[in-house]
Amino acid sequence: MDEIRTTLDDFDLLLTGAASQDLRAALHQQIRAFNDSRSEPHRSARQAGASQLDIYIYDAERRLRGGLVASTYWDWLEIDDLWLDEALRGRGYGRQLMRMAEAEARVRGCRRAWVRTFRFQAPGFYERLGYRVVGVLEDYPPGNALYWMRKDFVGEEAG
Numbered sequence: 429m430d431e432i433r434t435t436l437d438d439f440d441l442l443l444t445g446a447a448s449q450d451l452r453a454a455l456h457q458q459i460r461a462f463n464d465s466r467s468e469p470h471r472s473a474r475q476a477g478a479s480q481l482d483i484y485i486y487d488a489e490r491r492l493r494g495g496l497v498a499s500t501y502w503d504w505l506e507i508d509d510l511w512l513d514e515a516l517r518g519r520g521y522g523r524q525l526m527r528m529a530e531a532e533a534r535v536r537g538c539r540r541a542w543v544r545t546f547r548f549q550a551p552g553f554y555e556r557l558g559y560r561v562v563g564v565l566e567d568y569p570p571g572n573a574l575y576w577m578r579k580d581f582v583g584e585e586a587g
Contacts, residue, residue: 473501481505481532483525485516496525498533505533505541510550522550526557530581540580547573554579 429445463470484495494512498505507529512521530541543559545551546569551561554577563576 469502476501478506479536481529481536483528485512485521485525494521494525496529498529500533500536500538503537503539505529505538507541507543510543522553523557530579534581539582540578542576542578545575545577547575551575551577 431446432443434441434443460470460474464474478499478501481498481500482495485493487493494516495509496507497509498507500506507526510522510525533541541559542562543554545554555561557579559577559579561575562578565574568574
């Protein structure tokens with residue numbers, strides 16, 4: 429994409445598909461600074477940092493066969509990635525990874541969890557584990573949907 433430059437009042441506007449990572453990072457930093465100035469939870473989370481919570485499955489040859497990548501902050505477990513080798517699917521390994529992650533999240537003081545998943549991935553899997561849909565973005569990607577799901581740990585038995 430070619431760059432398009434224009435002016436508005438006394439400001440230059442640049443439309444580009446190839447901004448530098450430094451420029452993108454500078455803009456992101458401004459948003460973070462704004463959030464920190466108006467939200468104590470944002471400020472506290474950035475000072476303490478989110479805590480990683482990862483679980484990996486290896487076979488006897490030490491090959492990665494699956495895993496869960498998550499973080500905990502604001503009393504929430506955020507599940508970023510859950511993947512299993514095709515041969516391990518449907519055998520309870522995903523459920524075990526989720527149970528382990530949720531148990532550790534509770535130890536860390538989390539009261540809730542959330543995950544994003546596409547319709548073609550695993551919304552039914554998460555629903556069977558007690559997650560419920562709280563948002564849907566239809567036709568993303570075209571012909572599909574993105575789900576936001578959450579689970580509340582309050583009143584649940586640990587494990």
